[in-house]
Amino acid sequence: MSLHPTVERVTARIIERSRHTRGDYLRRMDEARAQSPARTPARLALSCGNLAHGFAASGEDKPALRGGHAGNIGIVTAYNDMLSAHQPLEQYPNLIRAAARAAGGSAQVAGGVPAMCDGVTQGRAGMELSLFSRDTIALATAVALSHDMFDAALLMGVCDKIVPGLLIGALSFGHLPVVFVPAGPMTTGLSNRDKAAVRQRYAEGRATREELLEAEARSYHGAGTCTFYGTANSNQMLMEVMGLHMPGTAFVNPGTPLRDALTVAATEQALRITALGDDYRPLAHTVDEKAIVNAMVGLAATGGSTNHAIHLVAIARAAGIAIDWDDLDALSRVTPLLARIYPNGSADVNHFHAAGGLGFAIGELIGAGLLHPDIACVHGGDLRQQAMEPWLDDLALRWRAPPATSLDPSVLRGVAMPFDAEGGLRRLAGNLGRAVVKVSAVAPAHRSITAPARVFDSQDAVLDAFRAGTLEGDFVCVVRGQGPRANGMPELHKLTPTLGVLQDRGQRIALLTDGRMSGASGKVLAAIHVTPEAIDGGALARLRDGDRVRIDADAGTFDAQVDAAEWRAREPARTIDRSSRTGMGRELFGLMRANAGTAEQGACSLFVTLHEDAQVEVA
Numbered sequence: 001m002s003l004h005p006t007v008e009r010v011t012a013r014i015i016e017r018s019r020h021t022r023g024d025y026l027r028r029m030d031e032a033r034a035q036s037p038a039r040t041p042a043r044l045a046l047s048c049g050n051l052a053h054g055f056a057a058s059g060e061d062k063p064a065l066r067g068g069h070a071g072n073i074g075i076v077t078a079y080n081d082m083l084s085a086h087q088p089l090e091q092y093p094n095l096i097r098a099a100a101r102a103a104g105g106s107a108q109v110a111g112g113v114p115a116m117c118d119g120v121t122q123g124r125a126g127m128e129l130s131l132f133s134r135d136t137i138a139l140a141t142a143v144a145l146s147h148d149m150f151d152a153a154l155l156m157g158v159c160d161k162i163v164p165g166l167l168i169g170a171l172s173f174g175h176l177p178v179v180f181v182p183a184g185p186m187t188t189g190l191s192n193r194d195k196a197a198v199r200q201r202y203a204e205g206r207a208t209r210e211e212l213l214e215a216e217a218r219s220y221h222g223a224g225t226c227t228f229y230g231t232a233n234s235n236q237m238l239m240e241v242m243g244l245h246m247p248g249t250a251f252v253n254p255g256t257p258l259r260d261a262l263t264v265a266a267t268e269q270a271l272r273i274t275a276l277g278d279d280y281r282p283l284a285h286t287v288d289e290k291a292i293v294n295a296m297v298g299l300a301a302t303g304g305s306t307n308h309a310i311h312l313v314a315i316a317r318a319a320g321i322a323i324d325w326d327d328l329d330a331l332s333r334v335t336p337l338l339a340r341i342y343p344n345g346s347a348d349v350n351h352f353h354a355a356g357g358l359g360f361a362i363g364e365l366i367g368a369g370l371l372h373p374d375i376a377c378v379h380g381g382d383l384r385q386q387a388m389e390p391w392l393d394d395l396a397l398r399w400r401a402p403p404a405t406s407l408d409p410s411v412l413r414g415v416a417m418p419f420d421a422e423g424g425l426r427r428l429a430g431n432l433g434r435a436v437v438k439v440s441a442v443a444p445a446h447r448s449i450t451a452p453a454r455v456f457d458s459q460d461a462v463l464d465a466f467r468a469g470t471l472e473g474d475f476v477c478v479v480r481g482q483g484p485r486a487n488g489m490p491e492l493h494k495l496t497p498t499l500g501v502l503q504d505r506g507q508r509i510a511l512l513t514d515g516r517m518s519g520a521s522g523k524v525l526a527a528i529h530v531t532p533e534a535i536d537g538g539a540l541a542r543l544r545d546g547d548r549v550r551i552d553a554d555a556g557t558f559d560a561q562v563d564a565a566e567w568r569a570r571e572p573a574r575t576i577d578r579s580s581r582t583g584m585g586r587e588l589f590g591l592m593r594a595n596a597g598t599a600e601q602g603a604c605s606l607f608v609t610l611h612e613d614a615q616v617e618v619a
C-alpha cells in the first residue's frame, strides 16, 4: 500500500523544515554513542571510583556491573500512590531486575521522577503546576540517566504529563535504546457517561455530595489508568504507533499474568537492542519524523487528547524535529475517525481493547497508507508487527494477529466505514490568533457558533456567574490569562459539567481560552490553547463582554466581529492574577513560566538558549 499523498507531503515538509536541527541532534547522539557503554572499566569515561559508587549496593548484580560485559538497564520510575495508573509500578523493578539477570544482564533503578495526577489537582491550585511537571519530569529523567551507567533504559510511566516528560528527557540520551513500560488500565467500573451525568445533576443541585462521591468512587475504583480516552490513554496509543512499546502492551490490565509477561519481555528486548549486540535500536532513530507523523495520525484517528497538540510539539523538538498545528490539521483532515471512546463515545478503553483495540486500528491505518510502517520499533521489527496482540499460551508469551474485523463496530471501526471521514483535531486561525479544537466529541450541530462574548479571568468566576444565574442565552465563554506564561496553562476541566448543563438546556455555548482542557473534556465546543496568550498581547486581552465572536471548527476559523478601528484603539486588559503566582509551590515555577514557549511551540520551558547578555530577573 502506498502512502497517502498528504502523509507523504507533510512528512517531507517536516523533514525539510527540521533538516538542520535534526542533523545537529543526530550528530550529538552519535557522539554520545561513541562514549557508550561508558561502564566498562576500559572506558576512561567512568573512573573506578565512579563505577564502584555505581554498583556498591548492587548485591548479586555486582560482578556483572563490575565486569561490564553484559547490558545494564537504567530504570526510570514514576511510581507513586497518588496515580492509580502508577501505583502498580511499585513492584516492577524487582520483576525487571530478575528478568535482566535471567537474560544475562542487570538492571538498576537510575532514578525516580515526580508524577502529578491531574484528576486529584483538577480545578485546584496544583493544576497550575501540571504542565510544568512535564518539564520537571524531563529534567529528573536526565538526572537519572546522567549516571551514564546504562546500555538501555526502561521508562515506567503512563499518565498525562509523565510519558511526554520521560520521553523529552530520554531524548537527550537518544543513543540509548528506550522501552516504555506501562501498567495498563483499571478494569471497567461505573461508566464515564454515568459518572458525568451524576456530575451534571450535582452541578444543578439535583444530586447530593454523597451521591457524587459514590459515583466517582465507583468509576475510579482500583489500580490502573482511568478508563476514559484522555491524555494518559492517548499516551499509550502514541507509544504503540511510535514503536516504543512491546506490541499491544498499552491496554492490558495490571496485576495479570499477561501484564507481568509483557514487563519481562520489555526487559529482555531492551537488552537485545543495546549497542553491545547486533540489533542496536537507539531512541534517536526510533523517534524520527515518520514516528512523529504516525503520532499525529494516531491522535486524529482515535480522537486523542488535545494536550498532545502541545506535548507532541515539545517531544518532536527534543528530537530535533519541528512540527506545528498546520501539520496536525492537515493530517487530521485526511485521517478517518476509527474509535468512539469516552469522551468521544460511551465506551471505555477496555471495551475498545476487547473490540480489537490498537492492533486492529494500526493495521487499518497502515493498510490505508496513513501510518509509516517503516519505523525502527523497539520490539525489533516495524509497525506491521506492532499491530499484533499479545497472549499467553500457558506460560509462553506469544503474539497473534488482531481480529480481521472489529468485534464491536459501535466502539471501533475500519477505514471503510469510519465514524467520521476526518479525525478529531483541528487548528483554528483568525483575528483572535491560532488555537486548537477537538471536534470528535462535539456533535456536528455544535461545531460552529456566533454569539456574544462573556469574558472571565478565571474558571471560578465562570462558576460564580453560573451559581448567580447570570449565564443566560447563547454566549462564548472566554476565560483568559490561562496561558503557560500567565499561570502555567492549567486544564479548565472543572467547567465541563457546568457548560454541559447549559448546553443541555438548549443554550448555544462554546469555550474560548488560552488555557487547556482535559483529554476527558468533551461535548462543548472548546477553542483552546489560544496563541499568542492574553498576557503576551494576545487578542483575548482585547475582548469585552458583548463582543460578537464566531468560532467555526469545520472552516478552521475564529474571529472577533469588532470594528477594526475600535479594536486597535482598545487597551489590552491586564489579566495577570498575581495571587496565582504563589502558594502550593507555584512560587517555585516562576522560571518555567518566564521561559515557556507558546502553546504551538509546545509550551516548553526547556531548550532555552539564553544569549550572553540575557538577564534573568530573580524574583
Ligand SMILES: O=C(O)C(=O)C[C@H](O)[C@H](O)COP(=O)(O)O
Pocket: 117, 118, 119, 120, 122, 160, 229, 230, 231, 232, 305, 307, 491, 493, 517, 518, 519, 520
Ligand atoms: O486526560 C487528561 O488530559 C486529564 O488530565 C484527565 C484528568 O485527569 C481529569 O481531571 C480526570 O477526569 P475527571 O475525573 O473528569 O476530572
Ligand code: SF4
Pocket: 083, 084, 085, 086, 116, 117, 118, 119, 120, 159, 160, 224, 225, 226, 230, 232, 233
Ligand atoms: S489518567 Fe489522569 S486522573 Fe487517572 S490516574 Fe492518570 S493522571 Fe490521574
